[in-house]
Amino acid sequence: MSNIPEEQGSAAFLGNVRDSLLETDKVKRRDMLGLFMPLVRDAAVDQFDQFQDLRKQVKGVKQHTLDNLHHYLSQFESEALDNGNQVHFARDSSEMNSIVLGICQSHRAQRVVKGKSMVTEETHLLHHLQRAGLSVVETDLGEYIIQQANETPSHIVGPALHKSADEIRELFLKKHDLGERELEGPTEMVAEARSVLREHFLSADVGIIGANALIAENGYSMLVTNEGNGDLCANLPKVMIVCTTLDRIVPRASDAMAALRLLVRSATGQPITCYTSFYSGPRREQDVDGPIETHFVLLDNKRSDILASDYREMLQCIRCGACLNHCPIYIGVGGHAYGSVYMGPMGSVLTPLLDSLEEAQALPDACTACGRCEEVCPSSIPLPDLLRDLRHEKNREKLTPSRWRLGMKTHAWLLARPRLYHTLSGIGIPVLAWLGRKKGSFKSLMLANGWTDQRDFPAPQGKTFMQQYAAQRKANNGSR
């Protein structure tokens, strides 16, 4: 049994950021990711003439689904039961973990294979099952790599993209019985993982997968993968468990198709993945393979609270990872710095909602307000607005330092009095410009040390914007 990685709270974010910026090798790989992923996404989106219309239609349906989630969840439950599944509800992570463990134990299962599922990352299911003595193997290649390395995912779609091929090779040389084989290059490494994992697939008692959508009208779950590992988990073992959350519900199969078109293009720039599969339940009378027993475990973990809150739109997230790939903070510091299961812009919104704002208070600040995440979000979630709202809440709940709050209050008071503001800045800015006239910048500034600790503050160039604007207007009017 492998060691359990120490849980890192997002409270450690700032410290992690400092460390991660020093890992030059990883910084380079992240920069590549930040260049490459937007390119493939844009190319795929550009080939779809009506991509914006598609986004709008899906947004409408998602909103409608959340507005009527009680209805659609009830419908999904009844269809899934009719299809022969057992449907379980879990209020929180520990409930989901014990339901899954209970199912495994009722079958005296020893070996479990797992497909990729962020929900089970959220509940730390792997470790829960391992602690109970089960052998659990992650079968998505990226997840398998980080399981072997005893790490956590650094990206919700590509969990091991922070590792170099050399690191992965070293890892396999250490963990696998390779004899004389050297594993040159990714192709050989993939082949090695394939042969090791094939044995696990063939001998597993239980398969656990996630779901990209739950279709209310027919009770099918949709699974989207390129490797086919999720399908092996869903088809070979005698018991299949789908671990997922309420917000995956869509009304119709056609809505799942529309979401699929958005998801794959936004995640990997493909028009479709190699395997898109729909599973309804246990094997039918005439079938010669497939699981004999199937379960849905539906996790709430505060999603019903989010539904009732002003952050409801966050439940429209389809976990494509586009906001991560386009975020200057995520690309700069990497996923591990966040110290949470979800990272990047979507993680910075979701983590405070799932854990607590107090624990995750550094995350809403991890934003330059550049707006790229909202621009590329297939679900058009206003991520920068939600992050701002969380910052606002942080201020209201007095989680920010009192000096900071006093500064904000003063600033707000001043901004509400434009005449006074212009007068004061009209005096202050030229003074600053005069003080910095020689060096052109300041190494430190009173009351702004937090800013100047990290970089120099450029000296203002002459007058304020409003002064220059007024002067220009006057000159223009005069020349007319």
Add this chain to the structure above:
Amino acid sequence: MAQDSARTELMGKLQRACQNAQPARIYAELNSLGEAPSPTLPASSLCEAFLINVLKNQGTVACTSNRSEAVKAVAEHLHSRFRTRKLVAGNDPRLAAMPWRDGAVLPRFGAAEHGENASLSYACMGIAETGSIVTYTGKSNPAANNLLVEDHIVLVDTATLVATLDDAWTQINKDQQESGRPRGINFISGPSSTADIEAQLVKGAHGPRSWHVILLGEIPEDALSNARNATEA
């Protein structure tokens, strides 16, 4: 007991957060949201569009106009890849009726086992929008046949080609009215692949390393050459 209470509690919370309109009103609202657009097909002929997208999905293709030719195309693939005449195929009446002797192919009917080289599936349909083939799990195509072999060979009738993912579901729903819901519905669009190591694409992750699609039926003469030109450019 804890289970029931979790369900009751959760449903109660959702009910309080939702509009709780009558189902008829809910569906009226859903229908008023319109249909999602699909991407423009890369060619006006369904065959050509399908072939283009199969090639883009790293599949290999062959075009045949009758079942005898199709069997020969299967034989050719088996020979070039494995120097064998054997494959595994599901208990599909359409496959049972193929003129196997024309290509000297020796099929074994049943579920694929680990270690077998090639399987053959008769697709329920092909989707031009995505270059996908559709299979239902069951006796006629056990799921293992899609997953456990090195090469997955798929026969697709031109008559079963549909334009979009939505058209595919229209057909799936029609099929379900006749024979119920299959356990699994698989849209397959290429050989198994991964990009989890330094974002480099590698074929043959956990499932088949190669995916060969044999289109069978009336195919416009220049469809295949056009498709190759379109994907090589």
